Amino acid sequence: MKEKIKELILSALRKVQKEEGKEIDIPIFNIEVPKVEAHGDFATNVAFLLTRSLKRAPRQIAALIVNHLPATAWLEKVEIAGPGFINFFLKETAWQQVVKEIITKKEDYGRGDPQNIKVLVEFVSANPTGPLHIGHGRGAAVGDSLANILAFAGYDVRREYYINDVGRQMRILGHSVYLRYLELLGEQHAFPKDFYQGEYIKDLAKEVFEKEGDKYKHMPEEEAILAFSRYAGERILKEIKEVLDGFGVQFDNWFSEKTLVESGAVKELLVWLKEQGLAYEKDGALWFASSRFGDEKDRVLVKADGATTYFASDLAYHKNKMERGFDLLVDIWGADHHGYVARVKAGMQAMGYDPEKLQILLIQLVHLKRGGKPVAMSTRAGEFVPLKEVLEEVGKDAARFIFLTRSCDSHLDFDLEVAKSQNMENPVFYVQYAHARVCSIEKMAKEKGISFPPLEEIDLSPLTEPEEVRLMKMLAQFPEVIEGAARTLEPHRLPYYLTELAGEFHRYYNKHRILGMPDPIAQARFALAQAVKTVIKTGLNLLGVSAPEKM
């Protein structure tokens, strides 16, 4: 709809151009839905933007444009308003077309044309050294839904989880389990502070003991630690996969850092960086000259003890991503990693890639609360509340909706009581309820033996009530909401839209009846309700939230 208005304006501008006999720089102008209904269905600021080049007052320019607008059947009227806005008022039939379109396209309504742009969304990527906590849940929800939205908007999307399965942390993990294992066998050892303290370490040790007895006690320490490291890593990763699966999150690829190291890709990159003069030795370590690319200081790639840093792997990983032919990389990180943005972008640049091709979304912290009071830690000392427990308590739908109904830049208060409540504090039910209500109408019609003609054949012209027009306008915005959420990488726009759409429907439902009205009206309203149902369902699917038929 917006596009059609835009074409009208452009066509008018071309005519003006001809008449004036001079070139006008056609500016990038806005067409927006005004906040106030009295300002029409769409408004444009184009006249303001032309004041310089035409050297006339905005209202005069607006008049010039309006006088050159081509005639159209679906425009009710055009007004010049305020300091020089042009307001467009559409006929009801224009909005009715939207319903027709939804009925025809069904779940494909709002889908963008294929863009032929390959995007890799990398998210969660939590180290397999402990269970996922609620912060990972937010990242998972955002990453997964953003990937859904991007795919729906027409991008070619892949989802990936990067596993840090080598290095010091994995060794410490193995060592931690090993020590707990020895404790089970009656040996007491000092348990270092920087080892993994959680109860789950003890559980893992117990598992090994129950399966294999004291076998590892007689093994050389190094060998045992390695075995425990591998076992614990795999075991924890398996659980991470299970929790994510239950959260509706699946990945196309689980990318192992180990393969990157073992294939020699990390070493090759280091050699290349040295050859290019982008890496240098100092104090026994190898440094990447990231400060040359906007980072505040240089960063270590190889420590003096000969071990490579995670950063070295990260660079090789991003190089690998680009080599796989992606046009856009989206990384979703916890906000506590923001200090790494500059260095990874510096790396992109050093490796010859446009740093703009890497978009990093920083997700702010989640504060877990219960009835307004902070739940900082679980009863298990030193652990965050596991995501698994949160999901068991509040369910996937509520959790995902809450995680997604907030801009990533904002801190999120996640209140367990609110997440379980069934009122507008927790809008997931509000949206789902709208969907269920439409389903309920269908069911009731069936029970009463009322049958409707195929939706495509229904005459929509009776849809003229103000509530109906408003509803149709909301439906018309859906494709733009998708496009906007994808372009800005802001999935939170979608749940907000769905809440508004549901609200518009609830209002309509309370005021007007569908069944029991004379045929033409009942049929048209039924078709409208079906359109609402379709859009809500599509939207909820993109969020990974179910659309129940009854509640």
Added chain:
RNA sequence: GCGCCCGUAGCUCAGCAGGACAGAGCAGCGGACUUCUAAUCCGCGGGUCGGGGGUUCGAAUCCCUCCGGGCGCGCCA
């Protein structure tokens, strides 16, 4: 000290590529179920958009500065 994010109604948050008088929900008060689910709807009150400068025809939105909060500043991940 430096860097990133945030500061909008009592609370939780929107504000869409600067646009026309700043929005929603919750909380408070008052209403609506013999009719498609009241997990809903309707009405009322409530804000110097943290403060101050600047850019602009126009700023919650962009720039500068100050104040407040969070996070990060390791040859840790």
